[in-house]
Amino acid sequence: MSFGDPNNPYGQQPQGGQPGYGYPQQAPQGIPPQGGYAYPQQAQGYPGVAGYPGVSVPMPGGVSGARVILFILGGLQALFGVLLGVGGAVFAAALSGSSSSASGAGTAAGGVFIIFGILVVGLALWPILTAAKLSKGRGGVRVSGIIFGSLQSLFAGLSLIFNIATLSSMHSSGAGVFMISLIFTGIQLGLGLWILIGLANSAASVYFKRPLY
Numbered sequence: 001m002s003f004g005d006p007n008n009p010y011g012q013q014p015q016g017g018q019p020g021y022g023y024p025q026q027a028p029q030g031i032p033p034q035g036g037y038a039y040p041q042q043a044q045g046y047p048g049v050a051g052y053p054g055v056s057v058p059m060p061g062g063v064s065g066a067r068v069i070l071f072i073l074g075g076l077q078a079l080f081g082v083l084l085g086v087g088g089a090v091f092a093a094a095l096s097g098s099s100s101s102a103s104g105a106g107t108a109a110g111g112v113f114i115i116f117g118i119l120v121v122g123l124a125l126w127p128i129l130t131a132a133k134l135s136k137g138r139g140g141v142r143v144s145g146i147i148f149g150s151l152q153s154l155f156a157g158l159s160l161i162f163n164i165a166t167l168s169s170m171h172s173s174g175a176g177v178f179m180i181s182l183i184f185t186g187i188q189l190g191l192g193l194w195i196l197i198g199l200a201n202s203a204a205s206v207y208f209k210r211p212l213y
Contacts, residue, residue: 057210062198063134066145069191070131073152074124081120088113142199142208149195156189 059067092110127148133141163182198204 057207059135060198060201060203060207062201063204063207066149066195066198067131067134069195070127070134070145070148073191074126074128074131077127078121078124081117081122081124083117084120085114085117088117137208139208142204145195145199149192149199152192153189153196154192156185156192160185160189 088110090110091113092107095107095110126144130141130144130148134145160182163178163185167178167182
């Protein structure tokens, strides 16, 4: 029986299970290719692990809480700035019909309130923009939030110390107002520390070093 031309590389394989010289046969399913010529398989990512392509790292709870607080503080600060500006304008308009000296003083005071209100609204953009960029930001956004939380905690702590010192030297008749101020100052201190701790822990460090696609 003839097996074809032995010099033809596309000829039939000889009997006896000996390999021919044609194209290599495809390995059956379930059997890895032999000879070391197969392409290496692409590494699959693991859920929740940073550094693997196509894997989304969820935002940690501390970062998510800090983001909400930044939005709230920024919104309240912007509202306070608007109220200052409007109050200054109303105050200046109310004194405009008085005597010349009172009108001039009212206009100057109203202008100061308006300028201060604009500055407060401008500073309110800091926490708002920081919170908006936390979901897709890098380490710079994290540092911005940490600085804001540090300043928030610092000023709230100083105000808390001042309120405690003032409250201890006051009579009971005027202590109620400072007690309310003390409560609000303590809340501000807690929110500032929440931002600081939420953005400065190890989970936040891993989150902000994640690959972005």
